[in-house]
Amino acid sequence: MNQKVALHTLGCKLNFSETSTIGKQFKEHGFSIVSLDDNPDVFVINTCTVTENAERECRQIVRRVLRKNPHAYIVVTGCYAQLRPESISKIDGVDLVLGSNEKFNMFSYMESLQKNELACIFVSPTDELNQFGIASSSDADSRTRAYFKIQDGCDYKCSFCTIPQARGLSRSLESQQVVSQFKDILAQEYKEIILTGVNVGDYGKSLDKNLFSLLKELIVVEGDYRLRISSIEPNLLSDDIINLTKEHPRLTKHFHIPLQSGSEKILKLMQRRYTKEFYADLIYKIKQVIPDAGIGVDVIVGFPGESENDFVETYNFLKELPISYLHVFTYSERPNTKAVTMADSVPVNIRKDRNNMLRILSEKKKFEFYKSLIGNQVEVLFENENDAGFMKGFTSNYVRVKSDFKGEYINKFTTFEICDCDNSFAYGKIIGQK
Ligand code: SF4
Structure with missing residues (x-):
């Protein structure tokens, strides 16, 4: 047996x-x-x-x-x-x-x-730590999305993070291997491929390549698919990548860009590689080039030394930026990091309150973003699950769409007109298949 x-x-x-x-x-x-x-x-x-x-x-x-x-x-x-x-x-x-x-x-x-x-x-x-281990996986039982690992490890030294100790230095899959694995994934009829890694924007550092050159190699592969970057550090999101995203329909109009704090003081303590001014310029540049781009932001609350003023600075910074949603993390101490030795630890109840405030802000941001798209025709990739008579899917710019379940639209690129929304979904009517 x-x-x-x-x-x-x-x-x-x-x-x-x-x-x-x-x-x-x-x-x-x-x-x-x-x-x-x-x-x-x-x-x-x-x-x-x-x-x-x-x-x-x-x-x-x-x-x-x-x-x-x-x-x-x-x-x-x-x-x-x-x-x-x-x-x-x-x-x-x-x-x-x-x-x-x-x-x-x-x-x-x-x-x-x-x-x-x-x-x-x-x-x-x-x-x-130098092994790579080619890896890809998919969501549940549908062929909608595949996560494809192209990079591992990280050379950065963010003071709160243990990932470089756990995964070693940055390394990437050779581009020929990426392309060949990518074709294998497409042959299994996946429609959205999400490029994944620890620091994806750092792709190719040791290979005389970069993420932009890789994207150019991937988007010319024949097939019915779209390509999403899971997350990218702000200092690594180049103008070339933004312009290519504008021009090429196979690249999703969505960037997930960690910020972590909107306080200059905290960014320095975190040993992040950009200023808040740089970050804001990047977001406005993206919106200028791709006005309907969806932009997600990671942020950590309760980092040691984050005073009430620092938090308010972060809150107001995020409130003003034309972003679409937040992923909010509460700082927690990790052994063997620089941050754990830092003074002025923030009480846990205050960390939780700050987390709640930013989550509420995220809901508002998402609602505003969805609302701004009412009247637009978008392309949705609906997933397999029949949820009490409804199907759900994402647009290129990462809007969650809900519509009456119709099997013929599952896992097909479907043109959809957004007519209404709340802070969870956009609703509307199916116009037809692409
Ligand atoms: S937070 Fe991200 S960029 Fe910073 S060290 Fe950790 S993995 Fe690298």
């Missing part, structure tokens, strides 16, 4: 795409992929370091698996395993801890699937 593996991912889309690659490797070794409740022989947890309670989450999942299946062989890998292998190995029931270099080579470390008294640890030092 086939052996069974269950996989569990914590964290970002990059982690999901890497878990998907790990799953493919198990399939090649004759395993079936099953759910946690289906008595897996092996259980793999791909951990995250951004999650505030990574270790607690990991412990809870391991307990849940062992309650159902005490004989399951448990492997823990990913960013948290790389950073805290000893703590992970002490969780009762964990058999194998694999770091970032080792995660795509699991079968070299799983000699037998006998449970161990003590967990084995295989973790390379941070300065030796």
Whole structure:
């Protein structure tokens, strides 16, 4: 009988795409992929370091698996395993801890699937993290979106971030390999490909390439698709990329650009690589070139030293900018970062209040953006799910659209007229297929 593996991912889309690659490797070794409740022989947890309670989450999942299946062989890998292998190995029931270099080579470390008294640890030092591990994954059961990893690691030194320690220096997939993998993904009939990585804008640094040159190579590949950049640092979003996005319908008119703080003082403490003036100029430039561009912003509240005035400065800065939505994160202390040693820690209740304020601002921003598009014809890619008679999809500029379910429009580029909106969806009428 086939052996069974269950996989569990914590964290970002990059982690999901890497878990998907790990799953493919198990399939090649004759395993079936099953759910946690289906008595897996092996259980793999791909951990995250951004999650505030990574270790607690990991412990809870391991307990849940062992309650159902005490004989399951448990492997823990990913960013948290790389950073805290000893703590992970002490969780009762964990058999194998694999770091970032080792995660795509699991079968070299799983000699037998006998449970161990003590967990084995295989973790390379941070300065030796150089493996890439080609990875792509998709959303649920539809062929609508595929996340495609083109870059890993980061050379930046943001003072709050442990990702460079967990994933090593910036490295990229060779462009020929990107193009060939990209064609494979298109052959599986995915319609939207999201270029993913730790610092995607840094693509090609060591290859005499850059993201702009890669995009030019990708958009000439034949097919019915569109291409989205998951997120890009402000200092890496070049005029060339903005102009190419304006000109080329295959590139989505959407940028997700981390800001993190609208206070110059806090940006410096965070060791970010731009000023608020630079950021504002970039946003206005994008809107000048592509007036209907959707712009998402990451922001962290409660960073050490963020006074009431600093927060108000951030709030007002974001309120004035023509952006479409925010992803708000509450600062939480991470061991071995510069930020954790900084003075003037912000009380947790104040961090939460600031988070709430920015979330409300985000809802307003989204509503204003959606409202500005009423009367426009847009192109929507509807997803497979029938949600109580409705289907949902995204436009190129990242507007969430909801409409009566009509199977013939699923996973097809559909022209849609926006007639109304709230702060969750835009509504309107289908004009027809592209
Ligand atoms: S750019 Fe900064 S926040 Fe992003 S992964 Fe690199 S160090 Fe971390």
